[in-house]
Amino acid sequence: MPASSNRQARDRPENLVRSVTAKLRYHILWDSLCICIPPVAAAAYVVLLLFQTARLGESATIVSETLVGVLGLWAIVRRYRPLVPNVSVAAQMVDQQAGAKDHFLTLSTLDPENCPPSLWSRLYRDAAGFVDRIEPRRDFPYKVKRSAYWSVGVSIAAAILIHFLMPLTLPIAHSGTLQDQLHELAQELSAKPELRTLAQELETLAAKVGDPKTTREEKQALAQQLEKKIEEQQKKEEQKDSRDLLGQAASALEGMEQQQVASGNEQQKDQQKGAGGIQSNLPQQGQGESKQNQGGSGDSKSDSSAQLSPDLQQGKSGQGNPKEPGLEKNQQQGDAQKNNQPDPNRPGKEQNKEQMGKTQGGSKEGAGREKASEEPPPQGAPPADRFYQTGEGKDGIKGARYVTVQLPEEIAADAKGESRTTKESKGGKARTQVPVSNVPLPAHVPNAATEKQQVPIEYRGMIR
Amino acid sequence: MDPEQFQEVFKRLETEVQKVIVGHDDLIRKVLIAFFGGGHVLLEGVPGLGKTLLVKSLSRALGMSFKRIQFTPDLMPSDIVGTEVLTETNGRREFQFKQGPIFAHVVLADEINRATPKTQSAVLEAMEEKQVTVFGESHILASPFIVLATQNPIELEGTYPLPEAQLDRFFFKLLVTPPAPAELREILKRTTGTETGDAAKVLPDDDGELVNAMKQLLRQVMIAPPIEDYVVRLVHATHTESQNGGPAKTSVKQYIRFGSSPRGAQSVILGAKGNALAEGRVHVSYEDVEKIILPALRHRIILNFQAEAENVSADQVITDVIKQVPRN
Numbered sequence: 083m084p085a086s087s088n089r090q091a092r093d094r095p096e097n098l099v100r101s102v103t104a105k106l107r108y109h110i111l112w113d114s115l116c117i118c119i120p121p122v123a124a125a126a127y128v129v130l131l132l133f134q135t136a137r138l139g140e141s142a143t144i145v146s147e148t149l150v151g152v153l154g155l156w157a158i159v160r161r162y163r164p165l166v167p168n169v170s171v172a173a174q175m176v177d178q179q180a181g182a183k184d185h186f187l188t189l190s191t192l193d194p195e196n197c198p199p200s201l202w203s204r205l206y207r208d209a210a211g212f213v214d215r216i217e218p219r220r221d222f223p224y225k226v227k228r229s230a231y232w233s234v235g236v237s238i239a240a241a242i243l244i245h246f247l248m249p250l251t252l253p254i255a256h257s258g259t260l261q262d263q264l265h266e267l268a269q270e271l272s273a274k275p276e277l278r279t280l281a282q283e284l285e286t287l288a289a290k291v292g293d294p295k296t297t298r299e300e301k302q303a304l305a306q307q308l309e310k311k312i313e314e315q316q317k318k319e320e321q322k323d324s325r326d327l328l329g330q331a332a333s334a335l336e337g338m339e340q341q342q343v344a345s346g347n348e349q350q351k352d353q354q355k356g357a358g359g360i361q362s363n364l365p366q367q368g369q370g371e372s373k374q375n376q377g378g379s380g381d382s383k384s385d386s387s388a389q390l391s392p393d394l395q396q397g398k399s400g401q402g403n404p405k406e407p408g409l410e411k412n413q414q415q416g417d418a419q420k421n422n423q424p425d426p427n428r429p430g431k432e433q434n435k436e437q438m439g440k441t442q443g444g445s446k447e448g449a450g451r452e453k454a455s456e457e458p459p460p461q462g463a464p465p466a467d468r469f470y471q472t473g474e475g476k477d478g479i480k481g482a483r484y485v486t487v488q489l490p491e492e493i494a495a496d497a498k499g500e501s502r503t504t505k506e507s508k509g510g511k512a513r514t515q516v517p518v519s520n521v522p523l524p525a526h527v528p529n530a531a532t533e534k535q536q537v538p539i540e541y542r543g544m545i546r
Numbered sequence: 547m548d549p550e551q552f553q554e555v556f557k558r559l560e561t562e563v564q565k566v567i568v569g570h571d572d573l574i575r576k577v578l579i580a581f582f583g584g585g586h587v588l589l590e591g592v593p594g595l596g597k598t599l600l601v602k603s604l605s606r607a608l609g610m611s612f613k614r615i616q617f618t619p620d621l622m623p624s625d626i627v628g629t630e631v632l633t634e635t636n637g638r639r640e641f642q643f644k645q646g647p648i649f650a651h652v653v654l655a656d657e658i659n660r661a662t663p664k665t666q667s668a669v670l671e672a673m674e675e676k677q678v679t680v681f682g683e684s685h686i687l688a689s690p691f692i693v694l695a696t697q698n699p700i701e702l703e704g705t706y707p708l709p710e711a712q713l714d715r716f717f718f719k720l721l722v723t724p725p726a727p728a729e730l731r732e733i734l735k736r737t738t739g740t741e742t743g744d745a746a747k748v749l750p751d752d753d754g755e756l757v758n759a760m761k762q763l764l765r766q767v768m769i770a771p772p773i774e775d776y777v778v779r780l781v782h783a784t785h786t787e788s789q790n791g792g793p794a795k796t797s798v799k800q801y802i803r804f805g806s807s808p809r810g811a812q813s814v815i816l817g818a819k820g821n822a823l824a825e826g827r828v829h830v831s832y833e834d835v836e837k838i839i840l841p842a843l844r845h846r847i848i849l850n851f852q853a854e855a856e857n858v859s860a861d862q863v864i865t866d867v868i869k870q871v872p873r874n
Contacts, residue, residue, distance in 0.1 A: 184831035
């Protein structure tokens with residue numbers, strides 16, 4: 083009896099339309115889930131990956147995961163809502179499936195009270211005749227849409243890509259992971275008897291890395307010392323696998339040093355931000371000391387030491403040895419030396435000697451200055467110089483072309499062997515050696531006119 | 547009147563007319579739909595295709611009064627609607643209204659485009675108002691009343707094409723096409739032998755009540771709101787500047803000068819209802835709308851010069867509109 087009543091209830095056209103509507107809603111919901119969940123899952127995995135590689139803290143991970151979940155939910159709702167099929171859409175689908183020529187559509191969208199009863203009952207009867215043709219499960223099966231496949235594929239590809247690319251792009255940042263790595267390396271090194279000492283030191287360093295009492299400078303210094311030892315050992319080592327192991331340890335220590343430097347910079351920035359009030363541009367004492375230490379080590383390969391050491395080296399050579407001669411002169415002619423950067427590979431003495439030689443050569447001075455003027459202007463010119471017009475400079479017009487009139491008396495003096503030095507040459511200005519004049523040149527000058535030409539009377543007063 | 551009875555009468559009428567007219571089944575059905583929908587039909591076709599015979603057969607099957615008016619350039623309005631004539635009764639002279647041929651249930655306005663606009667307008671007033679006014683006195687026309695006008699599309703010299711406002715008063719414009727070879731063979735067999743068939747009366751003489759009941763039933767046919775909305779969107783889509791339905795369709799912009807009037811939408815809905823009843827249904831389907839839309843709108847869409855130059859017909863544009871407007 084209940085089965086037959088259920089059967090009758092199911093056979094009603096309006097019930098069929100209702101059940102199909104519900105089914106279609108489930109389809110849309112599944113579609114939305116199939117399309118939205120894979121990217122959400124991929125995003126959640128990436129967040130988890132960031133957490134595992136210590137790029138995200140615990141709280142940040144929880145917040146990110148929650149955010150990803152909320153966004154996913156929002157995307158599902160946003161996709162589902164506008165696509166929710168109404169009764170008329172479901173009725174049309176039933177009509178199409180049953181070939182009912184819009185019987186179900188009319189039945190489900192019209193109000194029976196506004197229709198003639200005879201026609202309504204006729205319509206209902208006709209529609210009921212089509213109910214047997216429809217089986218919702220058979221006629222409206224769920225099919226996964228192509229967009230869902232795309233979503234899954236793209237999400238998986240993105241997750242895999244990120245999974246493999248992440249370790250390559252950023253160094254390991256987590257201190258626990260670094261410690262583990264050092265431990266592992268120490269264990270590997272301790273397997274070889276000749277490397278046990280290094281392994282112990284590495285173990286000690288690993289312990290100190292995790293120790294909050296050890297300062298950053300101490301850790302850095304320890305790492306540098308150990309790195310040096312490892313390099314020395316590496317040079318001595320003949321076996322390839324041992325060399326590889328030592329190389330790994332060296333690179334781990336290098337990474338650790340970089341990390342320490344980076345964290346130090348961040349701390350400094352944080353202190354500057356958080357200090358509020360007093361700011362100073364004076365060099366900090368501690369920093370200065372560390373610089374000196376780094377400079378003193380000399381062989382350090384770390385970036386920070388690489389950045390610092392040229393400055394220190396340059397400073398040394400610039401200052402030179404105070405006991406050496408020529409130092410005072412060098413200090414006096416500081417401007418001239420700035421243009422001539424000393425070679426850091428050469429000892430300061432030699433450079434100073436060279437400089438001295440150059441400055442002492444009085445006859446070669448003019449030529450040396452010409453060379454200097456041919457050189458491109460230094461990029462770090464003082465800002466005021468930028469306001470000069472082209473060709474102008476602090477001391478007047480630079481590089482202007484002019485002619486020098488050589489008087490017959492000067493030429494005569496030259497011939498006698500007297501010095502050619504003029505007021506201008508003493509002042510340090512270059513002078514062209516090509517005489518330009520309408521005065522006939524003497525016989526010893528090349529390309530001189532064969533016959534002597536008198537200077538016109540009207541020009542004599544002007545020239546002399 | 548119930549739907550089954552309607553369908554039965556409709557079928558019998560169709561069968562009777564089909565006994566005389568070979569082919570043109572669709573044409574016969576649409577003429578009957580227009581009749582029960584309370585509209586008038588404009589039949590367009592070259593001479594000799596059986597237009598006049600169709601109307602005669604239909605009137606005979608319906609068993610209603612039938613008049614034929616042959617439109618000529620010198621035809622006067624009074625020749626159609628009637629006039630006051632001076633009569634003498636018992637030695638007393640008085641004006642008496644003499645009814646014109648328009649006072650019939652079925653009127654055939656043969657070659658309507660040959661009469662002057664003045665005469666045409668007299669017929670068209672009768673079509674719309676179902677009454678005529680002569681010397682200030684109104685005279686009600688017979689009910690049911692249908693005008694079946696014919697026009698020749700090729701002999702246009704010396705004709706007066708119907709203006710758009712008058713064309714709009716026709717429920718359907720039906721195109722009478724030449725018969726297929728098989729149909730022509732059948733026509734020859736029926737008309738050149740000794741026995742010539744004739745349509746029998748389906749309805750008793752002047753049975754206006756039955757026809758009016760059928761007309762009433764047609765209007766009761768149910769139409770779902772989405773289908774009604776579809777008709778509205780179709781008619782709106784014929785407008786160059788679509789008011790509610792967004793931008794006009796490309797072909798509409800290109801070829802249409804004026805879109806369909808609201809009468810067009812009324813004709814589509816009533817025609818679709820008639821078609822549904824004729825097919826034994828009491829509700830309208832999308833298919834009914836699409837079957838009826840061409841005869842209901844083709845004379846209500848005014849094409850521009852480009853369409854004429856490119857030989858694009860109204861039917862082509864409407865078909866394009868149907869393709870472009872989605873059902874839901």
